[in-house]
Amino acid sequence: MKTMSVVQNLSDAWLEAVRSRRIVNVFETNDDQKAKVEFGLVEVGGKFDYYAKNLTTGEALIRKVEDRAIEGTDFRIQYNGYRALRPRPKALNPGRQPDVSGDVMQCKFYCQDPKQNLSMLRRDALAQVTLKNWRWNAYYNATPFEKEGHLLWLPASVDGTSTVLPHLSQELTLPILEDMLSLFLNSDSMLLFFNSLHAGATVNHMHWQAVFHERELAIETAQTRKAGDGNGDWQVLDNYPANGLVFDRGVDPGKLFAAVKALQDKKVPYNLILVGKRICLMPRNKNHEVIPEFPGGAVASMELAGKIIIVDEAAFKAMDSVRLRNVLQKVTRSSWPSAGAVPIKEIRRRPDAPGRAPERTDGADQQVPPK
Numbered sequence: 018m019k020t021m022s023v024v025q026n027l028s029d030a031w032l033e034a035v036r037s038r039r040i041v042n043v044f045e046t047n048d049d050q051k052a053k054v055e056f057g058l059v060e061v062g063g064k065f066d067y068y069a070k071n072l073t074t075g076e077a078l079i080r081k082v083e084d085r086a087i088e089g090t091d092f093r094i095q096y097n098g099y100r101a102l103r104p105r106p107k108a109l110n111p112g113r114q115p116d117v118s119g120d121v122m123q124c125k126f127y128c129q130d131p132k133q134n135l136s137m138l139r140r141d142a143l144a145q146v147t148l149k150n151w152r153w154n155a156y157y158n159a160t161p162f163e164k165e166g167h168l169l170w171l172p173a174s175v176d177g178t179s180t181v182l183p184h185l186s187q188e189l190t191l192p193i194l195e196d197m198l199s200l201f202l203n204s205d206s207m208l209l210f211f212n213s214l215h216a217g218a219t220v221n222h223m224h225w226q227a228v229f230h231e232r233e234l235a236i237e238t239a240q241t242r243k244a245g246d247g248n249g250d251w252q253v254l255d256n257y258p259a260n261g262l263v264f265d266r267g268v269d270p271g272k273l274f275a276a277v278k279a280l281q282d283k284k285v286p287y288n289l290i291l292v293g294k295r296i297c298l299m300p301r302n303k304n305h306e307v308i309p310e311f312p313g314g315a316v317a318s319m320e321l322a323g324k325i326i327i328v329d330e331a332a333f334k335a336m337d338s339v340r341l342r343n344v345l346q347k348v349t350r351s352s353w354p355s356a357g358a359v360p361i362k363e364i365r366r367r368p369d370a371p372g373r374a375p376e377r378t379d380g381a382d383q384q385v386p387p388k
């Protein structure tokens with residue numbers, strides 16, 4: 018099967034799944050009520066819309082969804098009151114979060130337990146593609162933030178007539194990266210991203226996410242500059258609220274993996290964003306996984322790419338260009354953790370660059386650039 022047609026089929030399969038009311042899930046709320054809630058996307062009058070219903074009381078749950086530009090930036094922000102309903106810890110304490118267990122019995126995809134409501138094994142794959150190293154299945158995300166399509170890609174294998182989802186940890190390997198790069202190269206409209214553990218991933222089972230999005234994201238057109246010795250395919254984001262490395266869409270998988278591995282080996286969390294003509298690798302400040310300035314969740318790939326998704330209405334209203342820069346500076350690293358693997362010594366914005374953030378004073382996660 019050609020990858021291109023898989024992506025087209027996937028987009029069509031998403032539309033069909035919404036129309037036939039398959040993008041629906043039932044879960045229990047976290048509050049004391051322990052109500053059973055049905056949440057999903059439906060087509061109403063030719064448009065896709067979120068809905069939620071309290072199955073315990075039969076009451077429809079109406080929540081706001083708003084989207085606006087953040088003035089003075091190319092970023093947008095979405096407040097999604099429906100996503101606020103989804104199961105999550107009551108309050109996240111700022112700082113580094115507890116490790117997510119890699120134990121297969123505690124896997125949040127319930128990859129070996131089809132009896133669980135939210136088990137991936139109960140969802141139909143919307144698409145399947147066999148790439149160089151793995152066969153991959155695309156599943157709908159249980160709480161989509163993109164109405165045009167929000168999917169999870171998981172390595173899969175087939176055992177007789179049933180699908181098996183091997184419980185691989187959420188850590189990149191070269192074969193996984195090769196496959197996702199080839200999927201990306203054969204798709205114009207799909208944004209693919211990988212959140213590492215402690216950088217937005219809440220499930221320790223190998224998964225990538227994909228969204229079909231209508232608008233260009235800020236990171237696609239952000240300024241870049243050469244860094245380090247100015248040699249090679251790497252650039253860094255310049256005059257952009259977040260720090261990060263930028264590679265060409267056609268980067269050699271081995272080179273990109275060397276950069277990823279440098280982070281993984283040092284246990285530096287990261288986000289990897291494949292969008293448009295770019296691949297952006299965003300090393301994260303491990304001490305600022307959750308920050309008070311971004312209540313209700315953790316910053317992850319979409320936020321760094323230009324779309325802030327927030328479940329706190331007050332924070333939605335208050336977000337402006339200054340707050341945005343403070344948040345994204347705080348959660349991304351301004352220095353590269355190791356020498357050798359990539360010829361980049363620092364990814365900090367130039368001191369003379371316009372619009373730079375104030376100097377950091379906490380010294381957290383700073384390292385002296387290697388000689």
Ligand SMILES: [Zn+2]
Pocket residue numbers: 121124125126127128129183184185221222
């Ligand atoms: Zn699993």
